[in-house]
Structures are given as structure tokens and as C-alpha cells.
Amino acid sequence: MTRYVAPTEMREALELLQSGNFSIIAGGTDVYPALKDRPVLFDMLDLTNVAGLRGIHKTEEGWRIGATTKWTEIVRAALPASFDGLKAAAREVGSIQIQNAGTVAGNICNASPAADGVPPLLTLKALVEISSLSGKRVVALEKFIEGVRRTCLQPGEIVTAIVIPETGDAARSGFRKLGTRKYLVISTTMVAALIEPDTKGKVADARVAVGSCSPVALRLKELEADLIGTELNASLLADRLKTEHLKSLSPINDVRGSGVYRQEATAEIIRRVLSDCCMRPGT
Numbered sequence: 001m002t003r004y005v006a007p008t009e010m011r012e013a014l015e016l017l018q019s020g021n022f023s024i025i026a027g028g029t030d031v032y033p034a035l036k037d038r039p040v041l042f043d044m045l046d047l048t049n050v051a052g053l054r055g056i057h058k059t060e061e062g063w064r065i066g067a068t069t070k071w072t073e074i075v076r077a078a079l080p081a082s083f084d085g086l087k088a089a090a091r092e093v094g095s096i097q098i099q100n101a102g103t104v105a106g107n108i109c110n111a112s113p114a115a116d117g118v119p120p121l122l123t124l125k126a127l128v129e130i131s132s133l134s135g136k137r138v139v140a141l142e143k144f145i146e147g148v149r150r151t152c153l154q155p156g157e158i159v160t161a162i163v164i165p166e167t168g169d170a171a172r173s174g175f176r177k178l179g180t181r182k183y184l185v186i187s188t189t190m191v192a193a194l195i196e197p198d199t200k201g202k203v204a205d206a207r208v209a210v211g212s213c214s215p216v217a218l219r220l221k222e223l224e225a226d227l228i229g230t231e232l233n234a235s236l237l238a239d240r241l242k243t244e245h246l247k248s249l250s251p252i253n254d255v256r257g258s259g260v261y262r263q264e265a266t267a268e269i270i271r272r273v274l275s276d277c278c279m280r281p282g283t
């Protein structure tokens with residue numbers, strides 16, 4: 001019979017993980033639907049009650065999003081404008097019920113190409129804190145997700161937090177997702193951007209990430225470089241986008257759209273998100 005355990009201390013969780021055939025669960029919103037009618041061949045280690053894993057805190061390393069922090073907590077937290085993109089993504093994960101149960105860490109660990117949290121976290125240069133009985137290690141999100149449903153997590157490891165290094169006060173960000181309806185929809189494509197202007201109103205730092213158009217969401221680093229120095233103006237930023245900036249993407253044909261449609265839609269969504277970033281934060 002399947003065992004279900006819900007430890008309250010991290011040490012206990014790590015010892016249990018080491019001792020048996022456990023699958024980690026947090027909100028369970030990816031794990032449970034994936035079981036369908038199949039027999040459950042593993043035990044379940046629920047992290048929900050582990051002390052110290054929940055909430056968003058500012059620390060010396062930046063903003064720390066604990067591993068059991070729910071999407072709803074992201075929506076409600078008082079965070080700088082650089083998090084507006086992540087907040088917009090949080091509001092579009094499934095539905096209110098899914099946002100109340102699902103965690104940010106579960107989203108990245110599930111490593112779906114369509115995980116809404118990944119593009120905005122890439123633009124925030126998120127770091128993933130991983131704990132095991134032998135200690136802690138920190139990996140950039142860009143390296144953490146290795147492929148479709150594949151991460152660099154090793155047996156016995158638990159993600160304990162996502163850490164976001166500070167950005168400048170002037171940084172602003174956005175996120176847009178294209179789907180066939182507003183809620184409960186898997187993205188056809190999605191774009192997150194973070195722009196930091198200098199004191200003269202020109203782009204000093206730019207980060208643009210696209211999801212659902214490659215096995216792992218990607219930052220478009222050539223576009224980012226071409227945006228630097230451009231005046232913070234929607235049409236001037238849009239003019240910088242060229243077809244070759246999208247060449248690292250490999251959008252597939254599936255029920256949600258053809259590869260060609262995805263590519264064209266992505267270009268338009270990039271322009272819209274860059275335009276969103278030109279608005280004063282909070283408007």
C-alpha cells in the first residue's frame with residue numbers, strides 16, 4: 001500500500017527521502033492528475049507542513065520564495081515592479097483554485113515546456129536552492145531545467161527555495177500568455193520581459209524569455225543585446241525585433257497551433273510585452 005508522509009522538519013523530510021521510494025509532492029496539482037487511473041507505485045512525501053519553507057522574504061541574497069509558496073501568495077505579496085511579470089503569470093496559472101494549491105517550486109520542478117512560471121523567473125535571473133543530507137547547492141534556473149520534464153535534481157534532493165537577486169529600482173516587467181481561453185488553458189506561446197532603463201530613459205538592461213516554443217523556455221539574448229540603448233518607447237522597442245532574434249525557438253505543430261502560427265504570434269506578443277514595460281509601473 002502507498003505510504004503518505006507529511007514531515008514537519010526539513011531534516012526529517014530529507015532522511016525519509018533518502019530511505020525509501022518517495023515522490024515529493026507540494027500542491028499536488030501536477031502529481032495527482034498525472035496519476036490518472038494508474039496504480040501508484042511510490043510513496044508520497046508531502047512538503048506542505050515542513051517548517052520554514054513557505055513565504056516570500058527579502059534577504060541579503062535577494063527575494064527568497066520558499067518551496068511551498070503558492071501562486072496566490074505571489075499575487076498578493078507586496079513586491080517591486082520587477083515582479084509584475086511573475087505576478088501576471090501567477091494570475092494565469094490554471095484558475096484561482098489551482099493558484100491556491102499549486103506552488104512556484106512545483107511549477108519549475110515539473111519542468112513542462114508550458115510552465116507559466118519559467119519565463120518570468122528566467123527574466124528575474126532566478127536561482128534554485130537545493131538541499132540534501134550532504135548540504136545545499138544553488139543552481140541558476142537556466143541550468144536547473146534540462147529538458148522536457150527533466151531537471152538536474154538528484155535522488156535525495158529537495159528544492160528549498162527560489163532566490164531572486166535584486167534588480168535596480170527602475171526595473172519594470174511584464175508577461176503575456178496566448179491561449180484559446182482566459183483560464184484553465186495551456187499556453188500556445190508566452191513571453192516575459194524585464195526592462196531596466198537608465199536615468200536618461202534608455203534601456204540599460206533587457207531580458208526577454210519565451211515559453212511553449214522550445215523544449216525548455218529560453219531567453220532571447222540577441223534581442224536583449226539589441227534592445228540596450230534604445231529609448232523606452234513602445235514602437236522604438238518593437239522596431240528592434242527581427243525574425244532572426246527568434247531563431248533559437250523550435251515551436252512545434254500540435255492541437256494548440258502550428259509552429260508557424262506560434263512563431264508569428266510570439267513576435268507579436270514580444271512587441272506587446274515590451275510595450276507593457278514602457279508603461280509606468282502600477283498603471
Ligand SMILES: Cc1cc2nc3c(=O)[nH]c(=O)nc-3n(C[C@H](O)[C@H](O)[C@H](O)COP(=O)(O)OP(=O)(O)OC[C@H]3O[C@@H](n4cnc5c(N)ncnc54)[C@H](O)[C@@H]3O)c2cc1C
Nearest residue numbers: 024026027028029030031094102103106107109115116159
Ligand atoms: C486544472 C489544472 C490547470 C493547470 N493550469 C496551469 C497553467 O495554466 N499554467 C501552468 O504553468 N501550470 C498549470 N497547471 C500545472 C500546475 O498547477 C503547476 O505547475 C503548479 O505550479 C505545480 O505546483 P504543485 O505544488 O501543485 O506541484 P506538485 O504537483 O506537488 O509537484 C510537481 C512536480 O514537482 C516536484 N516537486 C514539487 N515540489 C518540489 C520540491 N520542493 N523539490 C523537489 N521536487 C518538487 C514533484 O515531485 C512533481 O514532480 C495546471 C494544473 C491543473 C490540474
